[in-house]
Amino acid sequence: MTADAGTPARRGPGRPRDEDLDAQIIEATLGLIDAEDEVTVSRVVARSGVSRAALYRRWPSLTTLIAAALDVGRAVPPDIPTHGDLRESVFAAMFGDPASLSASGYSEVRFRQRIRLVMADRALQKAYWTSHVARRRVPMEKALRAGIARGILRADLDVDACFDAFAGAAYYQAVVRGDRFDDPVTRDRLRAAFDVVWRGMAT
């Protein structure tokens, strides 16, 4: 038995792979977040069974760890097809199937927790913005630039600001109105907002 320990194919319980440790730490952090417990290094260590040293080697600060945990289930979306009906491709990428978000493990409960945590801590908010949200915006920004190159969208567009108007309308539903994305009334409202913004972007 011990002869196998440490080989790539099989390991003893004392020699987990790095990815296993990552997963254990993230899982422990999410457990604390979901339980609305304050996340501290000591609690993550106790809950994950991973050493403090191993934790700090992976995440130099608690802020980056919480930001990473909050991002579980939220991959950078794939490139948006820029040939064909760009308007519908952008709409689908922006407001498409709300079920796919929950299927990815990014529940509404966790969304609401994420907003609470970032509103309590601007350093966390900025870390989450830089390392996660900003990266997820890239495919959309590329698609909008492709639309400009194709002559569909105005050459003078501030692509960042257009994204903020689309995404902001969606955040407004969840953060201000308290409405759910799978509510048909909400979806109609977002479709109407999208149509107005797109018309303002088009040549």
Next chain:
Amino acid sequence: MTADAGTPARRGPGRPRDEDLDAQIIEATLGLIDAEDEVTVSRVVARSGVSRAALYRRWPSLTTLIAAALDVGRAVPPDIPTHGDLRESVFAAMFGDPASLSASGYSEVRFRQRIRLVMADRALQKAYWTSHVARRRVPMEKALRAGIARGILRADLDVDACFDAFAGAAYYQAVVRGDRFDDPVTRDRLRAAFDVVWRGMAT
């Protein structure tokens, strides 16, 4: 001395006017919110010196009391001039002077606390939406309808959705990017978003 108690002109300390009690209760509630203490009826009673019965007579639930406290300093804005340059009047009403917001006592700290509280409690979010945010939207919605009547804005507009796109872009700055409204970069971005949305609304 006692002869004066209860008369409109002068009162003893035991007979404060109703508005005084309201103010004491709201002030105690805001004190707890600003200190990030959980708001409970017992704590508001202890801090304000107002009786539990008097508190419940004014606010039948803690939710409505917290919603009212969060709204301090945020009046329903005045009507927007609908003759003249409607576009600039709407812009000014929507994104005008950020200093006026802080001057009204509605600080960024309180804004961030408000978002945290409503994200923790959907009943509070809905109460705050119905009794406060929705009411503050009315002057803007009237102005946009006047724009439709004047033929400046498209007749088929979903006025609610347009408001959500404007306001959503602003919330996105504060809630997702973590940027401040008095930052010139933020203001330029909001101006660009406004211009796109308005162009999509115009005939």
